[in-house]
Amino acid sequence: MEQGALFNCFTIFGLYNNGCFRLFQVAERLSQPGFKLKGGILKKVLITGPEATGKSKLARQLAQHFDSDWVEEYARTYLNKNGPGYSRSDLDHILRGQLDWIQQAEKGQNECLFCDTGPEVIYIWSKHKYGVVSNEIERAADEYRFDKVLLMNIDLPWEHDPLREAPSLDERRIIFNRYVSFFQERNIDYTLISGSGLDRFSSALNSLKC
Template identity: 40%
Template sequence: MLRVALTGPESTGKTTLSRHLAEHYHTTWAPEYARKYLEERGPHYTLDDLEAIAHGQLATEEVAAAGASRILFCDTDLLVIKVWAEHAFGHCPEWIKDEIQQRHYDLVLLLNVDLPWEADPLREHPHLRHHFFAVYQQELRQLHAHFAEVSGTPEQRLEQACRLVDELLKV
C-alpha cells in the first residue's frame, strides 16, 4: 500500500485536500488527530500533550491503513509535531524524531501558504505561515523525503495532487 502524507503550516487546506483525495481514489484517509485531541481538551497544550497527539496520530494512521485500498492519505504527519514542539518548547522528544526517520511515505505533499488564512480557535500563528513553510521545506530536504509543493486554489491543489498521485500509482 502506498502512503501519502500532507504536511505544512496551518490553514493550508490539508484536511480538505486529504478528504478529497481519499474520495477521488476511493480509499481511506487518516484525519489529523491533534484537532480531535485539542477540541476535547482545549487549545492550550504541553509537550506531554504533543507526545500524546503523536501517539494518537500514529494510531489513527494505522486504523485508516487497515481500511485503505491501494493508497492511504494522511492529513498531517509527525513532522508537524516536531515543528510545533521545537517552536513552542525548544526541542522535540527523541522518539518522535526517530519515528520520523523510520516512517516511510511514498510521497509527501507540502501545502503552500497561498490560501487565505481561516481563523480557528485551534490555530495559532497567522503571521508565521511563510516562516513555517520554509521550516517544512528544510526539514523535508534534510529527510531526503520524496515531496512536492502544492499550491493554488483548492481545485488547483486537487488537480496537482492527483497528477502526482497518478504518477506514483504508475510505478
C-alpha cells in the same frame, strides 16, 4: 495495477471509525489514469504543511476521488476533547494517537491511504513553539516514512480557527521553511501543492499520476 478514476457521482453516506473516513459512492467511472501502486502494496500519501493550507480538505477530496480512505489529524480531535491549552508533553500523546490512527487505517481493504499530517507536523511545531523535541517525537520523525509527500504551500488566505496559533504571514513563512528543511535534511522527496480551489486539487491529483 492502477487505483483511481474520475468519478461522476454522489455520496451516499460516510462512515467514521478511528479517525478514518470511508466514502461510499454510486459512481460512473470515466477512464482516467490514477497513480500506480507498488505491486498491490498499500501506498500511503502524506498531506502536510503549516496551518490553514487546506490539508484536511485535500485529503478528503483525494480519498473521495480514489474511492479510498483518509486519516484525519489527531491533534484537532485531541484538542477539541481536552481544550485548546496544552503543554509540550501533550505532543507525545498526540504523536501516539496519530500513528495509531494511521496503523488502524492500514488494516483496511484499500490499496491507498491519504494521511492528514504525520510525525513531521508534531516535530516541526515542537521545534517552533518550544525550541526542543522529545526523543519519541524525534525518533518517529526520523524513522516513519510515506510513499508520497504533498507539501501544501502557504498561498491560501489565513482563516481564523480557535485551534490555530500562527496567523502572521511572516511566521507562516518561517514554519513553511522548517518543512522544506525537514524534508531536505532527510532526503525525502516532496511535491509542492499550490493554487486554490480546483487548481489546488488538480495540482495534487497530477502529482500522483505516473
